Amino acid sequence: MLFKKKEPIGLDIGSSSLKVAKITGTKTGYELSLYNELQLPQGLIVDGIISDSSTLVSQIKELIRTAGLKSGDVNIGISGHSSVIVKKISLPLATYDELSASIISEAEQYIPFDISEVNLDFEILGTKRDEEDMMDVLLVAVKKNIMDSYVEAVQQAGLNPVVLDIDSFALSNIFEINYPEDINKNIAIVNVGASKTSINILQSGAPVFTRDSAIGSNYHTEELCRAFDLSWENAERLKKGQPIEKVSPEEAAIVLSSASDELFAEVYRSFEYFRSSISDEVMNEVYLSGGAALIKGFQDAMIERLSLKVAVMDPFKNISISPKLDASYIKDIAPSAVVALGLAIRRAGD
């Protein structure tokens, strides 16, 4: 190749914070060459919908300025149960071109949104194991107005969107790079963010179940606010293990643990659905990510509640961190960086 492919940045527009990452290909593999984050005001993004676009634009500008960037190519992700539907469906064998022509009519029955309001994409996964005249197809539908609002925000911030990804695909991409040895197992990636929990089940590397539930770690914060009559800021501090007046870490742990149970019940329901409708095979392992993975005791409680092996995903198993960056800080917050890293690793055309 004459020119080195331009490396995009990955920008994760989460409801609680923006995260930007750049991953550079090196002779020996991948290296994280940039990572920055910025807290967003609460209520700016609710249920995936941008409530105040001009504030988001100025926040993105602020983030890229502090990261030392001005412009450039960016990969962003869309997520949320009211914005994106990812479904594995079975259809009679057809070529890519044949399916391109018929996908709208085929998809209609599977998409709970008005078909004229979505952008559709699909991937042919292969012939079904038990029915040779049928094939598995992964169907992706994204609400046009939501997608446009994210694209416009990054453009107005001076960036050039090149890949519009889905958060759950970014999660499976970063997983595959770091855990190639686990690719033939049944794996669940559970990313618990502030406003949602993304559950992504992979069977031999292919997504078989993807769902964003509308409960995330804001629920922990709300429960702390309610139990101890705290401001949002103080409840967030308490959740992160920082000392606050009048509430001990032990008292907080009891409230956090019962809030976690609600979250795990949602995850458990998805796993039950996998077992009953998709596969009788056992789930081998759960990989946990998202900011909630940083809550003390969360991983252990999840192991106990789901009776499964749960590991916190380490996105730096096969990605090194540039010596220019604060590796110890980045490793500490790694679970919350995985979506940004998964977005950063995508190249247009992949």
Ligand SMILES: Nc1ncnc2c1ncn2[C@@H]1O[C@H](COP(=O)(O)OP(=O)(O)OP(=O)(O)O)[C@@H](O)[C@H]1O
């Ligand atoms: N060190 C920590 N200890 C405990 N909780 C933390 C810690 N760091 C972040 N969190 C919590 O994790 C959540 C943020 O996680 P994350 O960054 O994955 O969410 P997000 O991507 O902004 O939101 P979403 O994906 O739901 O839109 C917040 O609720 C925050 O309080």
Ligand SMILES: [Mg+2]
């Ligand atoms: Mg997120």
